[in-house]
Amino acid sequence: MIQELTQKLKLNALYIAFIEQETQPAYSELPFEKRVQMLLEAEELDRDNKKIQRLLKQAKLHEKGASINEINFTADRNLDKGVILDLAGGAYLKYFRNIILTGPTGAGKSYIAQAYANKAITLGYSALYLRVPRLMQHLQAIRGDEEYLKYLTRLKRINLIILDDFGVSPLKAVEARDLLEIVEDRTNNGSLIITSQLPIKDWHGYLHNATIADAILDRIVHNAYKIEIEGASQRKKNAQKMMK
Structure with missing residues (x-):
C-alpha cells in the first residue's frame, strides 16, 4: 500500500x-x-x-565539466581571483547583470563562461550556451515564421544565456536587430555572459547600425562586469601538456 x-x-x-x-x-x-x-x-x-x-x-554546454575551481589563475592571465570567485556566488543573476569576457583566441573565455553556467545551474538557474554565428543562422532560417517568435519567447524564459564568439564575423543589419530583440528581452529579466575577441571599444562598429549599436551596448555594457583575459592560448598550453 x-x-x-x-x-x-x-x-x-x-x-x-x-x-x-x-x-x-x-x-x-x-x-x-x-x-x-x-x-x-x-x-x-x-x-x-x-x-x-x-x-x-x-544548457547544451560544450564544456560540461567546466568548473570555477579549475580556472588557471597564473599571473600572465591577468585574472582577479577575488572577482572571479565572487561572481561565482551568483548575485549577478539575482540582479540581472551581465558578464563580458574579452581576450585573444584560446584565452579560455568560453571555458570560464561555461564554468559560470555550471555553477548557476547548481544554484537552480536555467542556462543556455549559444555561439553567435550559429544563432544568427538559426534566426535567419526561422525569420518570418511563427517559430521565430516562439524561439525568442523560449530564450526570454532562460535565466542565463551565453553568447559565445561575439564579433567573430560582421553582423548584417537584420542580424543586429535580432540581437537587439534578444538583449531587450533580457533587460531586468535575465543575464548574459558574452565572450569576444573584440575589445569592447570596437563593438560599436561591429553592430553595423549606429542607432541599434547604441541601444544594444547601452543595455549590455553599462550593466556588466568586464573581465579582460590576457596571456598565451590555454588550448596550446593544454595540447603541449598532453604531448609530454
Whole structure:
C-alpha cells in the first residue's frame, strides 16, 4: 500500500529511503519525527539532482565539466581571483547583470563562461550556451515564421544565456536587430555572459547600425562586469601538456 501511494504521489526517492530505514535496525532508535525528516530530505535531494540534470541537458554546454575551481589563475592571465570567485556566488543573476569576457583566441573565455553556467545551474538557474554565428543562422532560417517568435519567447524564459564568439564575423543589419530583440528581452529579466575577441571599444562598429549599436551596448555594457583575459592560448598550453 505504501509503495502504491508513493508511486501515485511521485515520491519514489522517499519510498527507497523508507525501505532502507525498514531494513536497517539503527533507524529504529531514532525519533519518529527525525525519521520522517530524513525521508523528506531524501526526496528533496533526489528532486534537486533531477532538476540539475534537466538544466544541464537544456544548457547544451560544450564544456560540461567546466568548473570555477579549475580556472588557471597564473599571473600572465591577468585574472582577479577575488572577482572571479565572487561572481561565482551568483548575485549577478539575482540582479540581472551581465558578464563580458574579452581576450585573444584560446584565452579560455568560453571555458570560464561555461564554468559560470555550471555553477548557476547548481544554484537552480536555467542556462543556455549559444555561439553567435550559429544563432544568427538559426534566426535567419526561422525569420518570418511563427517559430521565430516562439524561439525568442523560449530564450526570454532562460535565466542565463551565453553568447559565445561575439564579433567573430560582421553582423548584417537584420542580424543586429535580432540581437537587439534578444538583449531587450533580457533587460531586468535575465543575464548574459558574452565572450569576444573584440575589445569592447570596437563593438560599436561591429553592430553595423549606429542607432541599434547604441541601444544594444547601452543595455549590455553599462550593466556588466568586464573581465579582460590576457596571456598565451590555454588550448596550446593544454595540447603541449598532453604531448609530454
